[in-house]
Amino acid sequence: MILKYRYLLGGLAVWATLSTASILYFSFTNLRYDVVSGDDESPSRVLYAAHLPAARKRLNKSNYNYSYSNNLSPDVDQLTEKDMFVNPVHVNVNRNPKTKKTVMKNGMFQPNYTDMNVDMFLRTLSKQDKAVLRVNNSREHYPSYLKQIREKPEKRNSPRLPSYKKYTGSTHWETFHKGIRQDSLYDPDDPVIEALLKDISLLPITDVEQKEGGTQLKLIITFEDDGQTLFKPMRFSRDTETLPNHFYFSDYERHHAEIAAFHLDRILGFYRIPPTTGRTVNMTSELKQTANHKLQKTFFISPVNNLCFTGSCSYYCDSGHAICGNPDMLEGSFAAFLPPTKMASRKTWRNPWKRSYSKHRKAYWEVYDDLCEKVRNRPPYNSGRRLLDLMDLAVFDFLQGNLDRHHYETFVDFGNDTFLLHLDNGRGFGKQTHDELSCLAPVTQCCLVRKSTFLKLVKFYLGPDSLSSLMRRSMVADPASPVLTELHMDALDRRVVKILSVLADCVHKGKSISKVIVDDKI
Structure with missing residues (x-):
């Protein structure tokens, strides 16, 4: 009798084990299906949503958080719950601009990048103030457009170095x-x-x-x-x-x-x-x-x-x-070589957005995002062209991926109202598929760009001449041609879109267009 009950209890245990395994199997299957299908009422969404605070905490540990458009690097708080569930394993917080179409250039297919956020931004600009966005003729080629921008009488008559008169x-x-x-x-x-x-x-x-x-x-x-x-x-x-x-x-x-x-x-x-x-x-x-x-x-x-x-x-x-x-x-x-110092001495300035050059610590601007307010209020950045020149330098370094910009130089004879020398670019073009967004920190933190530079970037974006096509044309006659790989060329076009998207995001946050895009007549 005891043996009979023992067999009966053993059978019940086996049945319970198999039932539990079946329930777990179907629950797991439904979990996978619900997460991928995006069923709002699914218990699995509640289960996965419980991990969202932890995910936010991990992603927000970054010392320097950017807040770009949806096609760039949004903070995790900018992602909607639906976005978080598109791929429950990998949340892409550094998405690239989309490829609008592929066109044939020089026998090779080249992608044309686009960004919906940038498109909306440019449409808004053209409606609000056509004088801000002076890129009306989409068929006009860039060289003639550039000539119109830079042909100003005051530039032709600007002073020369005194020693060479x-x-x-x-x-x-x-x-x-x-x-x-x-x-x-x-x-x-x-x-x-x-x-x-x-x-x-x-x-x-x-x-x-x-x-x-x-x-x-x-x-x-x-x-x-x-x-x-x-x-x-x-x-x-x-x-x-x-x-x-x-x-x-x-x-x-x-x-x-x-x-x-x-x-x-x-x-x-x-x-x-x-x-x-x-x-x-x-x-x-x-x-x-x-x-x-x-x-x-x-x-x-x-x-x-x-x-x-x-x-x-x-x-x-x-x-x-x-x-x-x-x-x-x-x-x-x-x-x-530039002129010898006895003919034209130069002054070296420390870049406010200089990196730490240490393996163990970061620069101030990499930890805090209020450096621009400090810089704006001190000479030589509180007047004249210098702050906008720094924005030009940031745009230039981001396009080439150059992180090594610790100092810059100017000619002493011209005082503070002069251009920055863009010297020492040997550490640029080091990565073909990675865009170093920290190079744009001055533009991001100040929400500022020179109008003429902005118009050039817009022209690259709208065409008909992309930045990569202009670079090919410019460098083809160089004795070291081809100077850059096609992946580096492609990166130039991709980075143009990202700069414009940063500026679009500044305006979207409520910044005045006239404060973001500044016309200093240069």
């Missing part, structure tokens, strides 16, 4: 130096700029020495007409990206980034970077034989019979990071 030098280098004005380094219509670029790429080299200071190797190249350039050698291929575990301050410099930055600066109508071009040199006859004794001693032959040299610097100047030719041919960037 009676200077009689006539080489292309000296003519370039004499042409520096208070508003720009050069006039883009001046034929001497193209002549200078040709000289840099062809003239014989007579002397080579290493530039002192800096973290990486750079050479001062002197040509037969006594003109000088700063040479940055090629270290790796165009598609080699910044290593994920590298801090920005320990990243390599890229010669092609310097070349691309010059063309980008020129397309944007800034004219704040000295003429820069690529060139391939013979390391034996053009570098080693013309180098000084100190630099010559660092040349050696590698195990595969390539000529290499290391130079002397604080980083990357050893045999493990040598510059090597193939076997002795080496490509690099050559940037024209």
Whole structure:
């Protein structure tokens, strides 16, 4: 009898176990179905919603939260509950602009990016004040549009450097130096700029020495007409990206980034970077034989019979990071020297949005978002053009992905009412698919942009000429062409949309259009 009841109890236990397993199985199946289907009355939504506060807490731990449009990087609080359930495992808080259509350019398909938030913003602007958004002719090509923006009488008559008023030098280098004005380094219509670029790429080299200071190797190249350039050698291929575990301050410099930055600066109508071009040199006859004794001693032959040299610097100047030719041919960037300090001294300014350059701490602006209010109230940012120039610099650095902007320079003779020199861009174009939104921190925190810069970005967005197509056209004749990969070109168009979306979000938050888009006649 006892044995009979024992068998009966065992059967009940087995039945209970199987029933529980079935219930759990169907519950799990319904849970998966309900989350994906978005059934509002599903118990699974209540179950998943219980985890939302924890998710918000984790995402809000970031020291510097951006509040962009829905197609960029919204804070988790900006996401609706429905958005959170579209994909319960991965909540995308850094969505890219959508691809509107694909068009054929130069035999290659190129994406045209669009953003609904930007479209609505531009429509609102055109309705409220047509004078703000002066981009009426969608068929007008960018070069002619840019010419209309920059052709202002006051620019043509801006002062030159005092030391060059009676200077009689006539080489292309000296003519370039004499042409520096208070508003720009050069006039883009001046034929001497193209002549200078040709000289840099062809003239014989007579002397080579290493530039002192800096973290990486750079050479001062002197040509037969006594003109000088700063040479940055090629270290790796165009598609080699910044290593994920590298801090920005320990990243390599890229010669092609310097070349691309010059063309980008020129397309944007800034004219704040000295003429820069690529060139391939013979390391034996053009570098080693013309180098000084100190630099010559660092040349050696590698195990595969390539000529290499290391130079002397604080980083990357050893045999493990040598510059090597193939076997002795080496490509690099050559940037024209600015006037010597005795003719035109320059002042170095600390960038308020400078990064910490530390592995263990962040800069103030990365933790708090009120730096702009502090900057606005102190000289030289509380009057004149300087604050808007910083916004231009932030836009420029974001487009090229350059995090290494700790200082900037101006010409002393022009005082504070002058442009910023956009020098040292070797750490740009390091990532092809990642957009470093922290480069836009000045624009984001100040909700500010120069009107002329804004109009150029809008023109890139509306077409018919995208920024990438203009860059291709500009760089095709460079001796180092192709300068950038197609992924880098694509990133330029994507980043244009993101800048406009940041500005659209500023206006959406209630900022006055006239306070966000400021016309200082520059």
